[in-house]
Amino acid sequence: MALRESGEDYLESIYVLSQRQGIVRSIDVAEYLGVTKASVSKAMATLENNGYVEMGKRDVHLTERGLEVARQMWERHCFFVGLLEDAGVSTEVASQEGCHMEHCLSEESFEKLRSMLGRDSDRDQ
Amino acid sequence: MALRESGEDYLESIYVLSQRQGIVRSIDVAEYLGVTKASVSKAMATLENNGYVEMGKRDVHLTERGLEVARQMWERHCFFVGLLEDAGVSTEVASQEGCHMEHCLSEESFEKLRSMLGRDSDRDQ
DNA sequence: ACGTTTTGTGAAACACGGCTAACTTTTAGA
DNA sequence: TCTAAAAGTTAGCCGTGTTTCACAAAACGT
Numbered sequence: 140m141a142l143r144e145s146g147e148d149y150l151e152s153i154y155v156l157s158q159r160q161g162i163v164r165s166i167d168v169a170e171y172l173g174v175t176k177a178s179v180s181k182a183m184a185t186l187e188n189n190g191y192v193e194m195g196k197r198d199v200h201l202t203e204r205g206l207e208v209a210r211q212m213w214e215r216h217c218f219f220v221g222l223l224e225d226a227g228v229s230t231e232v233a234s235q236e237g238c239h240m241e242h243c244l245s246e247e248s249f250e251k252l253r254s255m256l257g258r259d260s261d262r263d264q
Numbered sequence: 265m266a267l268r269e270s271g272e273d274y275l276e277s278i279y280v281l282s283q284r285q286g287i288v289r290s291i292d293v294a295e296y297l298g299v300t301k302a303s304v305s306k307a308m309a310t311l312e313n314n315g316y317v318e319m320g321k322r323d324v325h326l327t328e329r330g331l332e333v334a335r336q337m338w339e340r341h342c343f344f345v346g347l348l349e350d351a352g353v354s355t356e357v358a359s360q361e362g363c364h365m366e367h368c369l370s371e372e373s374f375e376k377l378r379s380m381l382g383r384d385s386d387r388d389q
Numbered sequence: 390a391c392g393t394t395t396t397g398t399g400a401a402a403c404a405c406g407g408c409t410a411a412c413t414t415t416t417a418g419a
Numbered sequence: 420t421c422t423a424a425a426a427g428t429t430a431g432c433c434g435t436g437t438t439t440c441a442c443a444a445a446a447c448g449t
Contacts, residue, residue: 145436166396178437180398197396197445226380228373239368244361248353255351270406291426303407305428322415322426 142191144242147212148172149182150191153201154209162198215241215249221258267316269367272337273297274307275316278326279334287323340366340374346383 142150152171156163165183169176183199186192191205201209219240223233244252267275277296281288290304297304308324311317316330326334344365348358369377 143435164396165398174436175438176397177399177439181436184398223373223377226373226376228376232370232373236369236373240365243364243368245357248348248351248357248361251351251353252348268405289426290428299406300408301427302409302429306406309428 142208145182146186146191147208147242149186150201150205150209151212151216153192153199154206154213157200163200164198168199211246212241218253218258222256267333270307271311272333272367274311275326275330275334276337276341278317278324279331279338282325288325289323293324336371337366343378343383347381
């Protein structure tokens with residue numbers, strides 16, 4: 140089953156939070172994304188069924204498959220946020236808006252765009 | 265009421281079709297966007313309630329308010345499609361994907377991005 | 390170790406934006 | 420002009436992704 144925009148956001152947030160704090164719980168994801176824990180619970184069930192995450196007793200972690208998507212999303216996130224910041228957009232706004240841009244392109248198009256613009260979007264967290 | 269992505273798409277398509285053919289009917293919008301005429305009918309009712317379009321007996325046209333949004337969307341569309349094409353993405357794909365990017369940014373951020381990238385996105389239809 | 394607080398889940402509802410199907414209205418051709 | 424085709428509307432459904440509310444389960448402090 141294909142991943143939707145919201146699924147990609149959940150995976151990305153699990154990735155970011157795991158870099159930041161190691162163990163990630165549903166409640167952390169909920170706070171990070173600004174949704175209710177019920178929403179996270181439902182989303183995690185779907186993502187688990189599709190092999191993107193695994194749920195422990197009290198933590199969530201990405202599978203290989205989920206990690207791949209998450210890394211890709213995070214890379215794009217950094218790219219677009221950096222691009223907007225360079226254009227003079229505030230970090231705050233760039234972060235919000237980059238969040239949506241990262242879901243628009245295929246991997247192929249993204250790579251082409253990145254190589255044309257020649258940016259190194261290598262940042263952490 | 266805030267305009268959603270789909271609402272912006274409808275306005276943009278009315279704009280493009282009106283440039284192309286003058287009078288625009290619901291069925292034209294349906295064909296252009298690849299949705300059913302029932303969907304267009306529903307969307308037009310909402311857009312009319314919110315003052316973006318006016319429905320004549322057998323045509324739809326943009327109000328001032330709708331026109332402003334539509335022009336803006338079209339401008340962005342051309343910008344992103346052109347950018348992707350320059351990066352080496354096929355017209356086909358650039359067109360599909362640019363379609364989504366155009367909804368991600370605020371007007372302010374878009375202007376900043378455009379002036380940084382210094383592209384003239386002045387094309388017709 | 391017990392009770393409180395925190396975290397997670399399940400059910401029901403909602404908004405959105407599509408769809409089909411059935412219907413009405415308009416247009417246009419023979 | 421009258422009938423058939425085209426265009427538009429309405430009603431009802433579906434999937435997605437939220438929400439709230441109630442409850443279950445776990446963790447934690449004293």
